[in-house]
Amino acid sequence: MTKDNYKWIALSCTTIGALFSVLSGSTLMIALPVIMKDLNASMSVVTWTLMGYMLAMTILVPSIGRMADMVGRKKLYVSGFAIFTFASLLCAMSHTGMQLLIYRMVQAVGGSLMVANSTAIVADAFSKKELGKALGINSMIISIASIAGPILGGFLITIGWRSIFYINIPIGIIGTLWAAFQLKESSVLSDNKKFDLKGTLTFTAGMLALLVALSFGGFVGWINITVIGLIIASIILLWMFVRIENSTEEPMLDLRLLKTRVLAFAYASNLLNGIARGAVTFLLIFYFQGIKGIDPIVAGMLLAPFAISMMIVSPISGYLSDKYGARILSSVGLLVSAFGLLGMMFITADTSTAELVIWMLIMGFGSGMFFSPNTSAIMGMVPANKRGVAAGVRTMATNAGNVLSIAISMAIISSSISPEAMQALFVGTQVGSEGIAIGQFVSGLRIAFTISFIFSVIAAIISYMRGSEPEWKEEAA
Structure with missing residues (x-):
């Protein structure tokens, strides 16, 4: 097998995994109301x-990235595919909401190993000059899965919600076998096999x-005492983690990744983009169902x-970043997303769906310009034996931004909607504005979109302020 053939085979393996995990998540979103009713599950469990x-x-992805740099990416990726597939079978056979929750956590382990x-x-298989194009293709497939998920979910619900998990099994078996037989193990692994247990535990x-x-x-x-206590505990533990990593010979997270300007600014823009974008689709689902009275499945499709x-845009921006670099493309992409959010800031109860579609198209265009070049810049800046950690930190930054974005939005929206209506909208069991103070709700949406625009x-700005490429010592060889 030539190197040229192998790089496309490697991309096909990772693309099947991306398609697999994104489809699983987006189809499940649509099915939650049916699952909640059928399993008699509580709101908290759902x-x-x-x-x-x-x-x-x-939480898991950075630690797994470090393990991959030590023991090899293929082993962990194939294991993740197999675990995710087996957990899908368990999810399909769940009899209670708690069982489903436990098996979803098993799925998360498999998903973390893949992601x-x-x-x-992909970074191991492609040269630096082609990396943007490859990651752009990967992003394109993820986007296709995001479109197909709600539509497929709506169709599978008519058969039964368990079919959403059963359909994962043949895809998972094919993907696991394809990856097991076709992927090669990277020859550039970290020389030191010592695992940083203290750092991993304090970080987790x-x-x-x-x-x-x-x-x-x-x-x-x-201002809840538990929330305040958890925040204080997290600050102490993460401070301890930084101290441990700075004094450990082979840390779980090489903090030099964050000391290099170009990488630190690329990660920071990733985190801030997550905060800006993470809750937008979440908020629009609320708006479409609660204000427009649109059916949950149709609301999902409108996204x-x-x-x-x-x-x-993703494959085009990836290709262009290989030729012209990531800095300008990533920065302009974020400004285009900001322009879409600027339009969302003037949302009213009477805003037409067509207008919202235009703003969504602009935001998606900007996101497509940002993701592939920014990821390519991160992966192209680190030596081969640090790529697992580098990819893990990028994913962690994005996910942490998404979680923070949803938390901020929930705090804003909760002031304008009754807890019962919020829960019903959250799982799609309410359509219409009963229990919602429409004026306050729309005002809350505007505030949330304004915060997203600012981020x-x-x-x-941070994306544009990157510096020159880092110089690594012996690992770069």
């Missing part, structure tokens, strides 16, 4: 079925405390313009 998966992915390694596998505990606090803050209020414009502009 909420954690979504949020718990996101939190687990955020943490997929970008690094600190991030868990922080993300749980941010998640609950939007629901129970920011397709985001993904459609991302799907078109997007800051992200664009």
